[in-house]
Amino acid sequence: MPRLRRLFLSALAALLLVFSFTRDVAAQALGDHQYTSAAIEAGSRVYTSECALCHGANGDEEDAINLRLGQFRRAQSDQDLRDVITGGIGGGRMPAFDLQPDELVGIIAYIRAGFDASGVAVKVGDAARGEELFGGDGGCASCHRVNGRGPYLGPDLSDIGAIRTPAALQRALLDPDAALRPIDRPIRAVTRDGETIRGRRLNEDTYTVQLIDSQQRLISLVKADLTEYEVGSTSDKRPTTLSADAVADLIGYLLTLRGIR
Numbered sequence: 001m002p003r004l005r006r007l008f009l010s011a012l013a014a015l016l017l018v019f020s021f022t023r024d025v026a027a028q029a030l031g032d033h034q035y036t037s038a039a040i041e042a043g044s045r046v047y048t049s050e051c052a053l054c055h056g057a058n059g060d061e062e063d064a065i066n067l068r069l070g071q072f073r074r075a076q077s078d079q080d081l082r083d084v085i086t087g088g089i090g091g092g093r094m095p096a097f098d099l100q101p102d103e104l105v106g107i108i109a110y111i112r113a114g115f116d117a118s119g120v121a122v123k124v125g126d127a128a129r130g131e132e133l134f135g136g137d138g139g140c141a142s143c144h145r146v147n148g149r150g151p152y153l154g155p156d157l158s159d160i161g162a163i164r165t166p167a168a169l170q171r172a173l174l175d176p177d178a179a180l181r182p183i184d185r186p187i188r189a190v191t192r193d194g195e196t197i198r199g200r201r202l203n204e205d206t207y208t209v210q211l212i213d214s215q216q217r218l219i220s221l222v223k224a225d226l227t228e229y230e231v232g233s234t235s236d237k238r239p240t241t242l243s244a245d246a247v248a249d250l251i252g253y254l255l256t257l258r259g260i261r
Contacts, residue, residue, distance in 0.1 A: 035109035043110030130253025
């Protein structure tokens with residue numbers, strides 16, 4: 001009986017694991033914004049057994065590639081990573097891997113989590129579609145400047161992909177208040193003659209504050225000349241109403257913005 005009990009418990013555990021992986025795969029097919037913790041943890045095991053020999057424990061053993069930091073030669077989106085993993089790279093540089101769907105989901109999740117098995121892995125979509133969204137339905141180009149083009153109403157995003165992780169970019173899209181940097185907080189000031197000035201804070205010291213207003217005018221104010229001065233704690237930007245897949249595509253585009261080269 002003890003042996004039968006052990007066999008039963010082993011079979012039950014295996015079924016639960018399969019169910020967990022299947023659920024993770026299904027969740028991604030539905031367009032969730034990020035991968036589950038179970039997928040990330042499973043991916044760490046797949047990476048160790050299948051990838052670490054060539055790419056190293058930290059993912060930086062191949063020239064011009066650092067998987068942990070999200071630096072690739074040609075891949076950008078999650079689909080790009082799937083294509084490279086399952087199709088390989090010619091010339092014997094990388095073989096194709098015949099992975100199960102749950103294994104493939106897991107390894108991409110682990111890479112996106114920065115090799116942190118307890119971290120957060122965000123879905124990254126197609127950069128070309130994301131660029132169209134940036135200038136179109138996403139409404140980003142109406143406030144943000146990129147590589148010398150666009151307004152100054154929002155922060156310049158020219159190098160955002162070099163300084164923000166996918167998780168940070170997702171947070172800025174879905175929860176702008178949580179992602180608001182202190183330097184970018186909205187300002188409301190009233191001068192001695194009763195003029196109300198609103199804008200985005202650019203710089204501030206003990207005696208002065210510099211901001212850019214809704215007409216994109218750069219304004220410097222002396223605090224001693226103000227009758228009221230308020231720094232907002234919430235963003236003027238509202239959470240995006242884009243679909244999960246569109247958010248992933250937009251993140252894919254933003255990650256390509258690494259400054260003018």
